[in-house]
Amino acid sequence: MAGWQEALERQARTRAKAGLTRTLRPRAADDSVVDLAGNDYLGLAAHPEVIAAAAEALHRYGLGATGSRLVRGSTDAHTALETDLAGWLGAEQALVYSSGYLANLGAVRALAGPGTLLISDRYNHASLIDGCRSSGAEVVVAPHADPAALATILDAHPGRETVFVTESVFSVDGDLAPLAELHAVTSAHDTLLLVDDAHALGILGDSGAGGVAAAGLAGKPDVIVTATLSKSLGGAGGVVAGPAALIRHLIDTGRTFIYDTAPPPAVVAGVRAALRITRAADDRRAVLVARADQTVSRLTAAGFPVTAPAAGVLSVTAPGPEAALTWAEDCRDRGIAVGCFRPPSTPDGSSRLRLTLNAGIAAEDFDRALDVIVECAP
Known part of the structure; x- marks a missing residue:
């Protein structure tokens, strides 16, 4: 066995002793x-309407998108979903990705660089953490869901370009961030607020528009919303919603958007049907x-x-x-x-x-x- 394989085996044994081995469990359709x-x-x-919409799109477009969004992957189904998402979330524009993970990486990287101070809630999802780590920005981990602690951090860095990153409903414990209070702090310190609304979308807010909407922050120019389309909407993909300038920047420069194959049109059409149902659910x-x-x-x-x-x-x-x-x-x-x-x-x-x-x-x-x-x- 090669040395690198032996090293991996040693690491696997260490994980097993700690009870941290993970196993794939395939499930049958029935x-x-x-x-x-x-x-x-x-x-x-x-849901029958979701399946029917996906099946119709499958027959119209075929199995896959066949390319990245900027090559051949964008269809009228993608554009229609983005229009619906922007309207639902109260944002100027929305951009659909093939996963929520890539949407989070893309959004964080677009908003931060070597001169930026990124502040990340201690309990954030791995995709937000990875976005922060890969951005090249200075990262400070903030105490969980604590507006006063956030204000103290920002007070210690006057004049810096700053972004605060949080989930709305946190993905492990399910608690809700005090978004209105956090926004009061970020707004007072000229700081962008990026909220991953994955676990609140479809559940909180008027018509299920999410935690940002429930906090009265929908459409605020200093609030960026990301979410996955794989939870309440039952499909797959991700979205970034916010000012048109950000969406333009992501299309022009975002590596997780430019170089990734577009989500299949059938999935996009199914998600759009689910969105219609969700708004009235x-x-x-x-x-x-x-x-x-x-x-x-x-x-x-x-x-x-x-x-x-x-x-x-x-x-x-x-x-x-x-x-x-x-x-x-x-x-x-x-x-x-x-x-x-x-x-x-x-x-x-x-x-x-x-x-x-x-x-x-x-x-x-x-x-x-x-x-x-x-x-x-x-």
């Missing part, structure tokens, strides 16, 4: 597991809120430390990485899929079960899922 691990919050991934949002309350009540009564969800994601602390893995596997063996989050996915080094709620699950299945989670606890 999988009957109750899904509290995926991100299909509103149950739209298999107050009934599904109400189910999600009720299920969040039910989950917290059931697990708290059973003695588990549970985060209070702002939208559709919450977490339950596990004794350690191996215990979290065993807990998740035991639930799966009984037909319930839950997320198992271990370092480095967790921001504080602890391990959790992450539950992502789904308004499309039958009530009796949801009730049974909560019972199984309690019964399988280590």
Whole structure:
């Protein structure tokens, strides 16, 4: 075995001893597991109107986009979705990417460079962290969801070009950033605010327009919104929404946009159908809120430390990485899929079960899922 392979094997053994081995688990199309691990919050991934729109586009355009957006990958389906997203989010323009990860990398890199001070919430998603690290900017990690701490950091760097980066609903614990208060600080310090709205889009705000809209910040010229299209909208892709000048800059210079193959038109058309449904889906949002309350009540009564969800994601602390893995596997063996989050996915080094709620699950299945989670606890 070559030396580099031996080094990888040693690293794999170290991860295994720490309970940090990860495993791919392919699922069949007819999988009957109750899904509290995926991100299909509103149950739209298999909605008949979404499937029909995607199928029609598949027949019209073929399987793939066949090229990057600037070569042959842009279609009228992409343009229509961007128009709808911009209107929904209250932004001047929107730009669609093939993933939320690439959208975040592209947005952070576009807004920061060697002379910029990037301030990143301690609990930010890996895509935002990677965007900060690759930007060439000076990066300061800020205490979690703390406007006063942010103000102190900005006061210590007067006259700097600054950008503050945060999620709205955080992807592990599901808590909501105090966006209005954070914006008051960034606005007073002439600082851009970039918000990853991935876990709030479709759930919070009027017509589900997200956490930024719910905080009254939609369309603000100093607020940039990113999101994935793979959660409440049930599809795939990402979006950056904001002033036209930013979108122009991303099209002209953004490497994660220019050099990436466009998302397939069928997926784009399906997401656009899901967006139409989502805007009128107050009934599904109400189910999600009720299920969040039910989950917290059931697990708290059973003695588990549970985060209070702002939208559709919450977490339950596990004794350690191996215990979290065993807990998740035991639930799966009984037909319930839950997320198992271990370092480095967790921001504080602890391990959790992450539950992502789904308004499309039958009530009796949801009730049974909560019972199984309690019964399988280590």
